[in-house]
Amino acid sequence: xxxxxxxxxxxxxxxxxxxxxxxxxxxxxxxxxxxxxxxxxxxxxxxxxxxxxxxxxxxxxxxxxxxxxxxxxxxxxxxxxxxxxxxxxxxxxxxxxxxxxxxxxxxxxxxxxxxxxxxxxxxxxxxxxxxx
Amino acid sequence: xxxxxxxxxxxxxxxxxxxxxxxxxxxxxxxxxxxxxxxxxxxxxxxxxxxxxxxxxxxxxxxxxxxxxxxxxxxxxxxxxxxxxxxxxxxxxxxxxxxxxxxxxxxxxx
Numbered sequence: 001x002x003x004x005x006x007x008x009x010x011x012x013x014x015x016x017x018x019x020x021x022x023x024x025x026x027x028x029x030x031x032x033x034x035x036x037x038x039x040x041x042x043x044x045x046x047x048x049x050x051x052x053x054x055x056x057x058x059x060x061x062x063x064x065x066x067x068x069x070x071x072x073x074x075x076x077x078x079x080x081x082x083x084x085x086x087x088x089x090x091x092x093x094x095x096x097x098x099x100x101x102x103x104x105x106x107x108x109x110x111x112x113x114x115x116x117x118x119x120x121x122x123x124x125x126x127x128x129x130x131x132x
Numbered sequence: 133x134x135x136x137x138x139x140x141x142x143x144x145x146x147x148x149x150x151x152x153x154x155x156x157x158x159x160x161x162x163x164x165x166x167x168x169x170x171x172x173x174x175x176x177x178x179x180x181x182x183x184x185x186x187x188x189x190x191x192x193x194x195x196x197x198x199x200x201x202x203x204x205x206x207x208x209x210x211x212x213x214x215x216x217x218x219x220x221x222x223x224x225x226x227x228x229x230x231x232x233x234x235x236x237x238x239x240x241x242x
Binding site for chain 1: 134135136137138139140141142144145146148149153154156157158160161163164165166167168169170171172173174176177179180183184186187190191193194197198200201204205207208210211212214215218219221222225226228229232
C-alpha cells in the first residue's frame with residue numbers, strides 16, 4: 001500500500017510504501033474501532049494521542065443495560081398510551097351524552113318550575129373531555 | 133497499485149519530511165489504539181448521558197400518562213353514574229311533565 005501525505009496548504013507530498021505488517025495493523029485497528037484507515041494514519045502521524053481510562057468494557061455494558069431499560073419503558077408506554085386514548089374517547093362520548101341529558105333535565109325542570117341542577121364539577125369534566 | 137492519501141497541517145507535514153514513516157507508524161500504532169479506545173469511551177460516556185436523560189424523560193411521561201389514565205378511569209365511572217342518574221331522573225320528570233300537560237288540557241277543556 002502506497003501512502004501519500006500532503007500538506008493542507010502549499011505544495012509537496014511524501015510518498016512512501018507502507019510495510020505489510022504496518023498496513024495490516026492499520027487495517028486491523030480500522031476494523032476493530034470502525035474508523036477509516038485514513039483516520040488511523042492521521043492519529044499516528046500527528047501524534048495527538050489520548051489516554052484511555054480503561055473502562056471501555058464497563059461502558060459498553062452500561063450502554064447495553066440502559067438500552068434495555070429504554071426498550072422496556074417503550075414496551076410499557078405504547079399500550080398504556082393506546083389504552084389512555086381509548087378511555088379518553090369513551091369519556092368524550094359520555095360527555096356528549098351527558099350534556100344532552102343535562103339540557104333535557106334543565107328544560108324539564110324549567111317546565112315544572114323546579115330549581116335547576118347546578119353541578120359545576122360535572123360541567124367542568126364535560127367541557128374538559130369535549131375539548132380533548 | 134492501491135494508495136491511500138492523508139492531508140496534514142503544513143507544520144506537521146514538514147516535520148515528517150525525510151523521516152522513516154514506517155518506523156514512526158510502527159512506534160505510534162499502540163498509542164493510536166489507546167487513543168481509539170479513549171475516543172470510543174468518550175463516545176459511550178456521551179451516549180450514556182443521553183440515554184439516562186431519555187430514560188428520565190420517558191419515566192416522567194409514563195408517570196404522567198398513568199396519572200391521566202387513572203383520573204380518566206375515575207371520571208368515566210363518575211360520568212357513567214351521572215348519566216344513569218340523569219336518565220332515571222329525566223324519565224321521572226318527563227312523566228310529571230306529561231301529567232302536568234294533561235292537567236292543563238283538562239283545565240282548559242273544563
